Amino acid sequence: MENSIVIKNMNKYYGKKQALFNIDLTIEKGMFGLLGRNGAGKTTLMKTLAALHKKKNGEITVCGIPIEKEKEIRTITGYLPQEFSMYPNMKTDEALDYLGALSGIPKEERKKRVEALLNKVNLTQHRHKKIKELSGGMKRRLGIAQALLHEPKVLIVDEPTAGLDPEERIRFRNLLCEVAEQRIVILSTHIVADIEASCEQLAIMDSGKILWKGSVSQLLEKAKGHIYTVNVEKQFMAQIKKEYIVTGILPQNEYNTVRIVSDAEPDLPNAVLSDPDLEGAYMYCLHSNGCEVKGGDE
Amino acid sequence: MLFFKECKKILRSLSFWIFFVITALMFFTQYFNDGKFRASEYTGGYKIVENHEQIMNEAINTLMGEYTSNNYVCYPYGFYKAVSLKEKKKEKVEIYIQEMMGVDHNGIEDILESHLQEWLNTDHEGIEVYLESTSSDSIMDFFSQCPENRFDDLTVKSDLTYERFTEIMGEIDDILGGGSDFAVDALVFNYSRVDMTDEDSLKQYEAFIKYDRITYALARLFSDYMGIDLAFLPVFVSAVFVAADRRRRMSELVYSRSISSFKLVFTRYAALVVTMFIPIIVFMMIAFIQAKVVYSGEKMSMSAMFTLPTFWLLPNIMVATASGMLLTEVFSAGIAIAFQCVWAFRCLMSGSVALAGDIGKFDLICRHNSTFDRDIFMQCFNDFVFNRIFFMVISLLAVCIAAYVYDLKRGGKFNGFKLFGEGGLLRRKA
Structure with a gap:
């Protein structure tokens, strides 16, 4: 209880429109992935957990503190929004110092933490640069640093790797994994590879609902027997895309090796049952929950 | 200290420097020009005798x-x-x-x-x-x-x-x-x-020297000129400053900190008021030095050039800043600026035709565009004191409301009113 987030039967509305439906979720210490398409409700859930949105009903406790106690929640929560920026003319260390002051950290302590965090996110050599001079990846790392300033028990990061180059993405994921050793880290993303590389537990969301929750291995287990590899002549690709959920196409000389998701064994010559990867398992999860999946459909 | 960090942010903003330039222009072209001449050089004129x-x-x-x-x-x-x-x-x-x-x-x-x-x-x-x-x-x-x-x-x-x-x-x-x-x-x-007869002029001048001890009279004139500017210019700085968090996509980073909404809003308010008052203090000093030069050898009050304008002008800055903060939180920076400008303009234009002693209990802009007419000013002195305290209280109340609104927005309970565009209050129904 003291080291977990518990959400019970939580609903959230924007005006009359329901955005989250009966969310039940328990999140323990470590990295937790929240996977879903754009518009699935991930950001709404993240903001609700960061006490930036108000739930309609249900219960949420963060490390034993009810979400209604906003000030206490903000003391133990670090939040990195999907879209953020900082005052462009502030220097990197100055921005951290300012946000640290807003968190009520005493001056001397703030100085030490800013120093340590800049080092941790590899921005020490850029500390005197203005925010507007930082690259996208640097800004993201600075974002993590600001979220960790007050040493929160919970770190909520919303789509942090979107728009980063592969090297920055890997560096960022590793940083999150490091941070997650001592706290709950919730990583919201629509990029399956980010979850695959860093999370043990995850939940899949769509249209404001939790479709699935559990470990990555459980999700892979669930998809077992539904992922096939088949060699298809290029001229039949359009038909294959129409009839199946295609999760991967590897072009060969005269044919393509295609990975497809299917409830039953596909009526295709050479179709071979394959070990599911997380991407395929995610697509199968969406498909098996009745979501419209357009994998490969043109 | 957060207060100084907020002051630093304000000092870096373009809107503050625009404010500074306009107030400086107002000071040098209006008051400073008038202040070059000794009051004894003014002759003639008229007086009001209620007959x-x-x-x-x-x-x-x-x-x-x-x-x-x-x-x-x-x-x-x-x-x-x-x-x-x-x-x-x-x-x-x-x-x-x-x-x-x-x-x-x-x-x-x-x-x-x-x-x-x-x-x-x-x-x-x-x-x-x-x-x-x-x-x-x-x-x-x-x-x-x-x-x-x-x-x-x-x-x-x-x-x-x-x-x-x-x-x-x-x-x-x-x-x-x-x-x-x-x-x-x-x-x-x-x-x-x-x-006015020569005798009247002499009497006026005596009052200027004896009772106003020169600087009280000059401070009134200084406050009259600067008060017009300060009834609306601060709204530009405060509205732009408050809207900056959203414009810079910084709101959520600030919202998620543990500082209380009241502490944050009041710290920002204090920083805005103090920062915008600094140029006014500089102008007061210049005005005082000018008075010392122009009236060299005359006995004058050393404090009046600072105390009276502070009491006169600070409420103007406080009101315009508070209104900028509140209306920007509730509506938008544009609405806040428009409201304050209209309010100040209406107040300026609907005032009495007499510019001396034009001080109502509830007028945002107090006017006394005269180095003389001490008697007229003293006649409405009680109203003046009431007026200034009233606007200080009003502005503090407005900041309390702004803090409350900020807290609601921060917790996702209120998103502000939109007047125009989709979902706007003033949008015409098709």
């Missing part, structure tokens, strides 16, 4: 002139407007004139006729040719539009009380839509001036 008989007689002469030409000079909200009345309203005005002069319709006609005859008896170049070619009605029309059509010898009836006179003037001002020369609060200023 009811003089007021009534001068007013009836002006009214008769404007009535005959059916062209009334009005300044509703400070803008010039020539008002022409339709027949029904014109008749109403005539009835009031009849009552004030104690004559009937024929009496009015007689007055106009004799006035015309008197005018015709004097030489007017080319008028003979015109008169031969036109009818008597046209002569009257022509005459009524002439600049010479001024009455100066009419008097009101002897038993007309000043109370009834002001009632009638109020009615006429209403008929004209306000802002006329007959507005009740402008009567004394408009019709009760007398030229």
